[in-house]
Amino acid sequence: MPQWRLDTAQQTLVMASTGAVPQVVYWGTPLPVSEDLAALALSQVSDLTGGMLDRLPDLSLCPLPGSDWQGQPGMTISEVDGRQITPRFQLERAEIAPDSLMLHSAADGLRLTHSFRAHATGVIAMTTTLHADRPVRLHWLAAPVLPIAALGTEMIDVAGKWLGEFQLQRQPWSVGARLRESRTGRSGQEHPPYALFPEPGCTNTAGTVRALHYAWSGGHRMVAEELPDGRRQVQFGHAWGSELEAATSFQSAELLAVVSDSGLNGIGRVFQRDMRDRVVTWPDPARPRPVHYNCWEAVYFDHDLATLSDIASRAASLGAERFVLDDGWFGRRDNDTSSLGDWTVDLRKWPQGLHPLIRHIHDLNMTFGLWVEPEMINANSDLYRAHPDWVLGRADQTTGRNQLVLNLGLQPVQDHLFGVLAALLREYPIDYLKWDHNRLLPVVDAAQNRGIYALMARLRAAHPLVELESCASGGGRIDAGILAHTHRVWLSDCLDPIERLRIQHDAALFLPSCLVGSHVGARRSHTTGRVQAMSLRAWVAATRHFGFEMDLRALDADEAQILGRVTAWWKSNRDWLMQAATLRLDSADPAVTAEMQLAEDGARFVLTAAQIEISRQILPKALRLTGLDPTAHYEIRLLNPEDAPPQSRARCALATGSLRLSGAALMAQGILLPVAWPATIWMIEGSVAQIV
Structure with a gap:
């Protein structure tokens, strides 16, 4: 029985095989180098009793009915004509390299590969790949399936909504399956792809806990199942049925695994470090994180050069270093019913283009950022009138925020969007794009998400110094998949500091402070109506990537003094603060x-x-x-x-x-x-x- 192990400073993963698809025989805190892996694998062989098959099916990296598995399967495929395929895979070979492992299994013209890599940040990243010698239809493919220790009594997953992201939910383990599935086409506020599995007594600062994060920004699925025999499995993959075309090759996204024996904070420290130091590729790692100013809650769609120049001057005087022009600058965009897709400057509002505003901003020693929402289109737009065939989903679909979605699975759509965005970046000195995504998708299509990644990668290759922010109705697309292409997330559209405190506090289990945009909002919150003191608003924002977003003309003298002081404090501390660990x-x-x-x-x-x-x-x-x-x-x-x-x-x-x-x-x-x-x-x- 061959065995393999991978280690980081925080965890050990051990696998073994009896000739079929390997299974995990240990996933937990680090084992000694001298551990006898054969004895460890043998220790996990269970007894049998009445009411069972005469052999206990393996909880393998891809448990399947063809191998007598009676729980939720790790893969469901069929021939093009709909006939179900029930392979019984056998292990072919293992490829072993320092800190990485690939396990290949085969059956009936199919090849299944499970890949693992241990990263210096502390995570182990793993994927599943399926190759076929003929086109097949994939309904479900899990990343490598992991067992969960039976000692734990609960699981923690994440839910949320617009203005209320990253809500931690505790669910008891019991016999049966818990299914979480995002079918909105993005990682979503509702079911973001994170889960934690604590053992009894685990707190923020003490105890043992395991965690998983599926690095995918499209529809996804989690199954956490306890079998009648007491074993537990967790599966993550793309949403069921999201591969719409038959093909000969499919791959899961990376599943990131972490173990902590220092409570939930141990999970947070590793995920924070991994996101900051491995996942994100910084345009200029030595550049300090700039103080943001965003004009959205100051002017909304009402753009005017004199007004925005005045606000920019006030922002600079308070210490802002980047000015972001939000929605309303393009097409004939006076509200949210028109012009998405028409990424040319509205000459009614900006008769000389954006150049006068940008010159003024640069004279104030600030850089310039711009809001875009490239994946979306309004029916009232020149692009829609020219290409209604570029819309994703049915022609008679229900809109969301008056929007339709462009089909990023089509290469001509990707080419068009690259062209218009690259043209903007060539014409204007833009150092930052706030990339928004304000509606749910009408279909769950994995090709859409691959198209988004391809577009962002192409744009970044052409303009490597431009930073991107992931915004999706606030925190609707926050995961390691999108962060491989972006540099900041907009955690929530809610700037009320009381709400932000909770959202930021829980998101710290997964996100470092340097990626989390947090802005000082208006005295009366635009999303809750509550009035909060400037001290609370400013200090809450100063615990993350700091900025402000309000009509600065409404500040009184005391508020301006406090905001200026907190801004100066943040700037004098950001070099270490943006590399710090956030500990609950x-x-x-x-x-x-x-x-x-x-x-x-x-x-x-x-x-x-x-x-x-x-x-x-x-x-x-x-x-x-x-x-x-x-x-x-x-x-x-x-x-x-x-x-x-x-x-x-x-x-x-x-x-x-x-x-x-x-x-x-x-x-x-x-x-x-x-x-x-x-x-x-x-x-x-x-x-x-x-x-x-």
Whole structure:
């Protein structure tokens, strides 16, 4: 029985085969190099009892009915004429290289390849590829199927909606299958392709947990199944039936696997590092992340050179370094009913094109970014009138936000979009495209997503210094697949800081702060109607890739002073802050949401503690920190003591000066913060103290 293993610093994956498709016999925290893999594989051979077949079918990397598998299959295929194919694969060979492995199995003119790569970031990436000697129809193909330890009692997956992304859902394991499937054509707010599998006692800062992320931006499917015999499997793949054409070759997206023995934060640290250092290809890695200004919530579709020039001057005076012109600059785009597809400047609004605005922005030492939504088209557009045949789906389909979708599976559509976008980038000095995607797809078509990737890759090859942001009604397309082509995500259209705190906090399990755009919104939120203080709005945005998005003419003097101060603080700290790990804290008070940004070298951190609502007890509970060197001593101070409410009468130690405490004390006992009003936030800065 051959065995194979892959290792990162965080996990070990061991596979074995009895001659058929290999199966995972261990996926967990690191095993010693001396582990006897044959004995490990033997230890996983189960007994038999009544009411079973006379052989226990393997929970293989692709469990199939042809191999007596009675649970959810890892692949479903048929001949072109519809006859089901039920192969019984046999292992042919293994290709072994440092940190990678390919396992090839074959049956009946079919070849199944499972590929694995262990990355220095800590993830193991894996794919499944199917080759056939004749065209076949693929209904379902899972990435390599993994077992889940029986010790866990629950799973955590992710749901959400517009203005409420990244909602963590806890579901108990039980006999049967849990199915999550996105059939909206994008990774989606509703079913983003992430799942976590904690063991009992797992918290943010302690315990064992496994996690999976399917790196695909189109429709996808997750099956988490517990069999009557007690075994558990998890499958991820493209959405069922999303391969619309018969073919001789199919491949899953990468499934990214992580294991942590330091709680959910261990998962977050690895995914954050992997996204930042491996998945994203930065145009200029040495360039500091610029402070954004986006004009959308200031002017919406009402574009005017004098107004936007005035706003740009105000943005620059507050410290902005990039000005993004949002929707409304092209075609005859006065609202969301027309002109998508017509990517030429509206000369009614911009009689000299965008050049005068860009010159003014450059004179202010800011760069220029532009909003586009290339995958979409309005029926009221010149492009639709010329090419109604380029629309994806039925002619009589229901629109979404008055939009139809261009069929990116068609090469002429890709060529056209590349041409118009490249023309814009040649004519104007644009350093950034906010790439939006504001409707659900009418069909689930994997070719559409491959077309999007191909278009973005082609555009980036032609204009390698231009950054792209993935926006899809806010956070509707956030995954490692799209981030292989982009450099920032718009996490949510909701700028209300109370809502943003929760969304950002939960998304930190998967995303680094340098990729997550977060903007200071208007005094009265445009999406919730709530009025929030500038201090809360600014500090919440300053925990991620910072920017602002409001009518700056409406700022009063106090708000402008606070915003300018927070902007200056962020710019002076961004070099380390944008490389920091975001660590969620276990708060003893459910009214407080707290997290740390911990520098890569561990020498400094920022702690944010947001009072979401009124606490049930009289005084604040101690807040334990995490990730520190227990033997080091840290100087900690409150960045915003001026935000203390009148009810804060005795002024605790942090409110009046700095403290020097060991990492051991900060993690074991924690710190006491001043009394806080609801909808306020405390910011605490810490650094290793110099010993004198």
